[in-house]
Amino acid sequence: MSTDSSTRLPGAARPLRPAVPEATVARLPVYLRALTAAAEDGVDTLSSDELATAAGVGSAMVRKDLSHLGSYGTRGVGYEVDYLIYQISRELGLTQDWRVLIVGAGNLGHALANYGGFASRGFRVVALLDLDAARVGEHIAGLHVDSVDRLEQVVAEAGVHIGVLALPADAAQATCDRLVAAGVTSVLNFAPCVLEVPAGVMVRKVDLSTELQILAFHQQRRVFQVERHPVAGRSRVPLAEAL
Amino acid sequence: MSTDSSTRLPGAARPLRPAVPEATVARLPVYLRALTAAAEDGVDTLSSDELATAAGVGSAMVRKDLSHLGSYGTRGVGYEVDYLIYQISRELGLTQDWRVLIVGAGNLGHALANYGGFASRGFRVVALLDLDAARVGEHIAGLHVDSVDRLEQVVAEAGVHIGVLALPADAAQATCDRLVAAGVTSVLNFAPCVLEVPAGVMVRKVDLSTELQILAFHQQRRVFQVERHPVAGRSRVPLAEAL
DNA sequence: TCGACTTTGTGCATTCGTTCACAAGTGCCT
């Protein structure tokens, strides 16, 4: 998504704020959550230090991240919680409703459809599709499962923005292709496989098994260390925080 | 987990291969999956280029990543699939069985317990705990749900390596503390909150809501672009692949 | 109004990750 200013059309001589770094984007939701929690506790101002603690990062990083969005703090005071919530929400595009389609109504599809955490941030599950005729018609969380044959119609009729793949890996690529062909440009993939998509389509994957393997790697290494240097064990191992 | 050689104990003058970079570790599971798939197709040798395509990364990166584990390829030929599978598995610690405890037997806990993808890589769910008395005793995927009161005993008796938190955010920190106190040093957190843990404990989080917000951010930006520069739309937007 | 104190925003150094480009091996064919 690099917005290279040299390829801009002549008419649009807009300065266009230098793109927000990807690493920052990934942290904005975390800040947002901390801010929302603070707002609910009646806090109306937070310093970068406090926000940093709540988000589990350094305060310099909070300031740099937020500086990419604009100058929304007040020196000597901190950030006004409500205002910052608004600004981050706007930046992330949470002021609009996003219509989500889930394909695959198995264990995971069920859990996702039942999950309340979606709606709370403007994500609305508009449909749930499955291949299995036995599941079609089933009712989950106010939705009835539709046949995956109707994928294209559903995308068009409901105006789907984001497709979620919760089906077996061997069906993922083909289904992804159908979503893309139908006009979906954002896909969240739970199947353990790599998806190929044309430029302009964004895929993010959530991979359980990978996460466990990363944990296993570090745990193994740690055990190895402890075995080698029994004295240096537990207490001396340096801090290890996750993504 | 930075193994700084200057803090090594005097007795252990072991060269100790320079730690594998975190970014590489995160890709090893992907390579492993591609290799396993290739092996099942009867392929016995892969070049870095082929492996790169299968893993959705560049071939230079594959080579550099693998070079961190050792010199397991053959110039002019490529990598022997079986041998590389073995080496990566060993590096990730998948040659041993990892015992996993899931806390929270709600929607997500159910889905996880039923998930076959765990066992296939040496991760074994040994127990499933919940607070709700109504759920305790329930049978899921060959396990019966136990009371969370018995957390400490279960960890000790079953020799749990990895704790998975699939419970509400407000119970996550306290439960994590109990796991850590009981000796668990690897935690996978699905609750939407930041966990504080002492040094030497590794937490990784899987955050659905964050992923959707990142997708929303990019989608919003893309739509904005298309609106501004209708001619430059769709086809010109540069490739966007996800981590 | 002033001065002490607090906290932001940012230039700079550093560290980490990716990509490039090529020398050094390896297998195959003649």
Place this chain on the structure above:
DNA sequence: AGGCACTTGTGAACGAATGCACAAAGTCGA
């Protein structure tokens, strides 16, 4: 045996992300 085509492994260039340190800008109390 020798040359050719291919592919690895890696130094070096590049770029992104992080952390440090401080000037600039604000608040508050006297």
